[in-house]
Amino acid sequence: MLLHACTQSYKVPDSHLRIMDQLCLAYSTIILLLSSLLYILWRAFDYQRNRNCYLLDYVCYKPSDDRKLPTDLCSEIILRNKRLSLPDYKFLLKVAVNSGFSEETYGPRPILEGREECVTLAECFEEFDDCTFATLDELFCRTGVSPAAVDLLIVNISLFAPCPSLTSRIIHRYKMREDIKTFNLSGMGCSASLIAVDLVKNVFMSGKKRMLAVVVSSESMVHWYSGTDRSMMLSNCLFRSGGCSLMLTNDPSLKHRAKMKLKCLVRVHTGADDSAYSCAIQKEDDDGRLGVHLSKGLSKAAVRAFSANLRILAPKVLPLRELAICAFRELRQWGSRSTGKKANAPVNLKSGIEHLCLHTGGTAVIHAVEKSFGLSKYDVEPAKMTLRRWGNTSASSVWYVLSYMEAKKRLKKKDRVLMINFGTGFKCNSCLWEVLRDMKDGGAWEHCIDYYPQQNLVNPFMEKFGWINDDNVTIP
Amino acid sequence: MPRSTTSLPEFSTSVKLKYVKLGYQYLVNNFLAFLLVPVMISVALELIRLGPEEILGLWNSLHLDLIQIMCSVFVIVFVATVYFMSRPRPVYLVDYACFKPPLTCRVPFSTFMEHSRINNKDEKSVRFQMRILERSGLGEETCLPPAIHYIPPTPTMETSRAEAQLVIFSAIDELLKKTGLKPKDIDILVVNCSLFSPTPSLSAMIINKYKLRSNVRSFNLSGMGCSAGLISIDLARDLLQVHPRSNAIVVSTEIITPNYYQGKERAMLLPNCLFRMGAAAILLSNRRREARRAKYRLVRVVRTHKGADDRAYRCVYEEEDSEGISGINLSKDLMAIAGEALKSNITTIGPLVLPMSEQLLFFLSLVGRKLINPKWKPYIPDFKQAFEHFCIHAGGRAVIDELQKNLDLSPQHVEASRMTLHRFGNTSSSSLWYELNYIESKGRMRRGDRVWQIGFGSGFKCNSAVWKCLRTVKTPVEGPWSDCIDRYPVDIPEVVKL
Numbered sequence: 001m002l003l004h005a006c007t008q009s010y011k012v013p014d015s016h017l018r019i020m021d022q023l024c025l026a027y028s029t030i031i032l033l034l035s036s037l038l039y040i041l042w043r044a045f046d047y048q049r050n051r052n053c054y055l056l057d058y059v060c061y062k063p064s065d066d067r068k069l070p071t072d073l074c075s076e077i078i079l080r081n082k083r084l085s086l087p088d089y090k091f092l093l094k095v096a097v098n099s100g101f102s103e104e105t106y107g108p109r110p111i112l113e114g115r116e117e118c119v120t121l122a123e124c125f126e127e128f129d130d131c132t133f134a135t136l137d138e139l140f141c142r143t144g145v146s147p148a149a150v151d152l153l154i155v156n157i158s159l160f161a162p163c164p165s166l167t168s169r170i171i172h173r174y175k176m177r178e179d180i181k182t183f184n185l186s187g188m189g190c191s192a193s194l195i196a197v198d199l200v201k202n203v204f205m206s207g208k209k210r211m212l213a214v215v216v217s218s219e220s221m222v223h224w225y226s227g228t229d230r231s232m233m234l235s236n237c238l239f240r241s242g243g244c245s246l247m248l249t250n251d252p253s254l255k256h257r258a259k260m261k262l263k264c265l266v267r268v269h270t271g272a273d274d275s276a277y278s279c280a281i282q283k284e285d286d287d288g289r290l291g292v293h294l295s296k297g298l299s300k301a302a303v304r305a306f307s308a309n310l311r312i313l314a315p316k317v318l319p320l321r322e323l324a325i326c327a328f329r330e331l332r333q334w335g336s337r338s339t340g341k342k343a344n345a346p347v348n349l350k351s352g353i354e355h356l357c358l359h360t361g362g363t364a365v366i367h368a369v370e371k372s373f374g375l376s377k378y379d380v381e382p383a384k385m386t387l388r389r390w391g392n393t394s395a396s397s398v399w400y401v402l403s404y405m406e407a408k409k410r411l412k413k414k415d416r417v418l419m420i421n422f423g424t425g426f427k428c429n430s431c432l433w434e435v436l437r438d439m440k441d442g443g444a445w446e447h448c449i450d451y452y453p454q455q456n457l458v459n460p461f462m463e464k465f466g467w468i469n470d471d472n473v474t475i476p
Numbered sequence: 477m478p479r480s481t482t483s484l485p486e487f488s489t490s491v492k493l494k495y496v497k498l499g500y501q502y503l504v505n506n507f508l509a510f511l512l513v514p515v516m517i518s519v520a521l522e523l524i525r526l527g528p529e530e531i532l533g534l535w536n537s538l539h540l541d542l543i544q545i546m547c548s549v550f551v552i553v554f555v556a557t558v559y560f561m562s563r564p565r566p567v568y569l570v571d572y573a574c575f576k577p578p579l580t581c582r583v584p585f586s587t588f589m590e591h592s593r594i595n596n597k598d599e600k601s602v603r604f605q606m607r608i609l610e611r612s613g614l615g616e617e618t619c620l621p622p623a624i625h626y627i628p629p630t631p632t633m634e635t636s637r638a639e640a641q642l643v644i645f646s647a648i649d650e651l652l653k654k655t656g657l658k659p660k661d662i663d664i665l666v667v668n669c670s671l672f673s674p675t676p677s678l679s680a681m682i683i684n685k686y687k688l689r690s691n692v693r694s695f696n697l698s699g700m701g702c703s704a705g706l707i708s709i710d711l712a713r714d715l716l717q718v719h720p721r722s723n724a725i726v727v728s729t730e731i732i733t734p735n736y737y738q739g740k741e742r743a744m745l746l747p748n749c750l751f752r753m754g755a756a757a758i759l760l761s762n763r764r765r766e767a768r769r770a771k772y773r774l775v776r777v778v779r780t781h782k783g784a785d786d787r788a789y790r791c792v793y794e795e796e797d798s799e800g801i802s803g804i805n806l807s808k809d810l811m812a813i814a815g816e817a818l819k820s821n822i823t824t825i826g827p828l829v830l831p832m833s834e835q836l837l838f839f840l841s842l843v844g845r846k847l848i849n850p851k852w853k854p855y856i857p858d859f860k861q862a863f864e865h866f867c868i869h870a871g872g873r874a875v876i877d878e879l880q881k882n883l884d885l886s887p888q889h890v891e892a893s894r895m896t897l898h899r900f901g902n903t904s905s906s907s908l909w910y911e912l913n914y915i916e917s918k919g920r921m922r923r924g925d926r927v928w929q930i931g932f933g934s935g936f937k938c939n940s941a942v943w944k945c946l947r948t949v950k951t952p953v954e955g956p957w958s959d960c961i962d963r964y965p966v967d968i969p970e971v972v973k974l
Contacts, residue, residue, distance in 0.1 A: 187677030
């Protein structure tokens with residue numbers, strides 16, 4: 001329009017008009033291109049800014065030694081329940097024998113001292129306080145961060161959610177700021193620590209400002225099942241006390257102090273399937289006693305959830321070559337389905353990662369993963385030794401496995417660590433970390449790492465109660 | 477103000493003051509307009525006077541190079557793009573649904589007292605509960621879950637799950653029907669229920685019932701008290717900032733069944749008298765096409781946590797009484813602490829929502845107190861300037877009274893809260909949604925109106941959310957008030973004699 005007005009009043013000759021037209025066109029295209037280029041650069045910059053999630057440090061809880069569960073105490077606790085019949089005792093001792101635990105796992109105080117049928121609220125709080133305040137004190141001390149600097153606090157404990165929430169309890173203890181953002185997750189099972197990390201990652205990415213987050217992941221083990229339903233007694237035998245605290249940040253200036261960087265996180269929920277949903281469910285037995293029922297379909301649900309997770313995780317983690325091989329195998333399997341041949345060559349996970357932190361759900365889980373992925377003894381050693389030393393500490397188990405690797409000085413700069421967690425629902429969560437500097441803290445393993453890996457894998461329960469596997473014997 | 481014996485001079489001074497106040501507010505809030513409009517008018521007049529040829533002559537005399545023009549155009553375009561693209565994604569509230577309890581669950585006063593007498597053998601406790609009920613502000617139509625109607629109540633895991641399924645699934649079914657949303661389109665699910673946290677979680681229960689996708693991002697918040705609804709909204713908003721083109725469902729509820737206190741401790745009997753069954757399901761979205769049919773847009777969420785203070789932390793506390801029965805202990809300082817928590821919250825939210833006139837006054841009073849005379853009374857900003865509607869958590873009569881006093885609200889402003897307390901009782905985190913539905917059902921919600929939701933919770937937390945109405949809500953509104961809105965508002969006496 002400007003041009004038109006110009007021509008109206010100044011009567012520019014036609015040839016000049018055409019040249020000016022072309023010049024204007026040229027200039028406008030250049031501007032548009034520059035504009036779009038700068039916009040793309042701005043978006044990339046904006047994307048990078050404060051979006052990374054760094055793990056500054058983490059602390060795993062080591063309970064006091066008077067809480068250890070040696071074989072004598074275990075059998076004493078089992079035999080305390082007078083409602084059980086002989087086959088039930090045998091069943092429980094079998095579970096204990098096959099658990100893969102050593103005599104050094106820890107139990108909650110009320111259970112050890114014989115008060116499992118009348119646990120008070122105060123004792124639940126005491127168990128939480130012991131674990132949380134010990135780990136948080138150490139975490140704040142090691143990182144040099146003051147509690148008042150924390151912007152985001154997440155607590156995940158599945159079986160205990162009092163009012164006021166456990167996040168408020170921590171805020172009260174450490175006198176944290178008024179504008180702190182808190183979330184108290186509950187009921188999310190053994191996979192909850194990765195869900196908490198997912199939450200932190202999302203808040204970091206949405207806030208766009210520099211934040212410090214603390215995640216406390218633990219479990220309340222005082223909920224003892226005192227009935228006679230076998231599927232519910234399993235949880236009594238399999239879970240042990242433990243917990244951890246993590247400190248995460250998206251502040252790039254703290255990157256040099258951070259241990260690991262989060263690369264990706266995948267969550268899969270198979271709750272839509274009824275059998276997956278009800279394979280681990282808290283309910284009352286026929287006598288009205290509350291417990292967590294673990295059904296026989298648990299391993300199948302875990303496998304399905306894991307494969308669904310792997311399908312999404314693999315393209316993000318594995319190199320192109322391995323993905324191509326997998327795709328080729330899939331096609332071949334699809335093609336050979338008509339002939340009935342089965343191709344079950346394992347996916348080479350090690351091509352994309354250096355270390356694997358597997359949830360210590362039990363010997364069966366670890367063995368299954370070892371076989372399906374063709375992993376070596378070295379790869380599953382951290383998980384096996386963690387199961388042996390600490391038992392199944394629920395959501396915090398992967399952090400104990402990580403701590404083992406760190407104490408053994410296996411974690412070097414640029415290594416990639418894959419954490420896999422399972423949980424009720426049925427969920428499978430996995431996340432990939434990149435190690436930012438050589439990690440060498442002993443952590444909770446400091447006092448005993450030199451005794452591991454234990455070459456002589458004597459199962460103390462097998463030694464004492466191995467006769468239980470003989471069907472003909474009776475209990476004295 | 478000088479006192480006068482006759483009424484007329486008082487009226488005239490108050491009227492004069494009112495106009496002065498109005499004039500001041502109008503001036504300060506539209507300051508920029510007052511500044512720019514005369515300038516623009518004079519420029520326009522000048523342009524008309526000059527005529528097109530002279531303007532062109534002026535333009536050419538500037539000797540602007542084509543390059544310079546193009547560069548300035550480019551800078552303007554670039555800055556505008558950056559500005560528009562770095563704004564946070566808008567979060568729309570497409571619609572929400574509240575659970576309407578069935579008539580069979582009603583607990584009129586007579587039923588409540590009869591059950592109380594039979595279940596609780598202690599005379600003093602029964603009398604105490606009666607006194608609380610008389611002054612509670614609750615009506616005769618509030619509802620308790622079926623398990624509590626049994627004599628004695630049967631608070632098992634199974635009956636708690638049954639209550640959860642009843643309230644949550646009803647609310648979600650209604651929400652899906654209202655919005656036409658398919659379960660497979662749900663990307664984010666946030667559930668908050670303070671006092672009932674089964675394994676698997678309530679979010680897993682919803683995923684199982686509605687067969688949601690396996691990559692749905694679910695979170696289950698627990699233990700966070702009556703303000704947890706706004707905490708869930710905050711979480712959903714954060715997630716919607718990160719994930720584009722997503723739908724989020726927030727479910728707020730409180731499950732009464734496992735928490736019915738059956739002991740004798742008075743402070744723990746209070747929740748029995750006040751808490752009632754309720755649930756709400758809210759659909760939030762950041763999809764642009766939902767903007768057309770969305771009811772509200774989320775403007776802000778502000779959270780304040782007073783847990784660092786001992787008194788605040790202990791004022792709503794779950795513990796065991798002397799007989800080992802667990803219940804929620806409400807301390808006597810609850811009102812005072814609520815007032816303090818509110819003050820902290822409005823200190824943060826004030827500058828973000830108040831118009832310039834109020835902020836200026838507040839700033840001047842602050843400066844005056846600091847520099848001139850510390851004895852000046854602090855100026856409490858008038859929040860009625862910033863919001864048209866208020867949804868105050870119907871925690872109890874005393875809470876609503878306290879807030880009405882602190883914020884200097886009229887009875888009409890707190891009517892929604894009082895009537896919700898009367899009709900539904902204290903439904904914990906979902907009460908704010910019942911109140912919002914009341915305002916809509918009364919036909920008071922107009923396009924452009926701003927709503928302030930305030931929730932209090934154990935810990936002690938005070939959370940607020942500010943919404944802006946995007947389209948006038950036409951009556952009649954389908955919801956829990958649809959069959960009784962014409963009876964409201966009712967006059968609630970101070971004491972109902974039982």
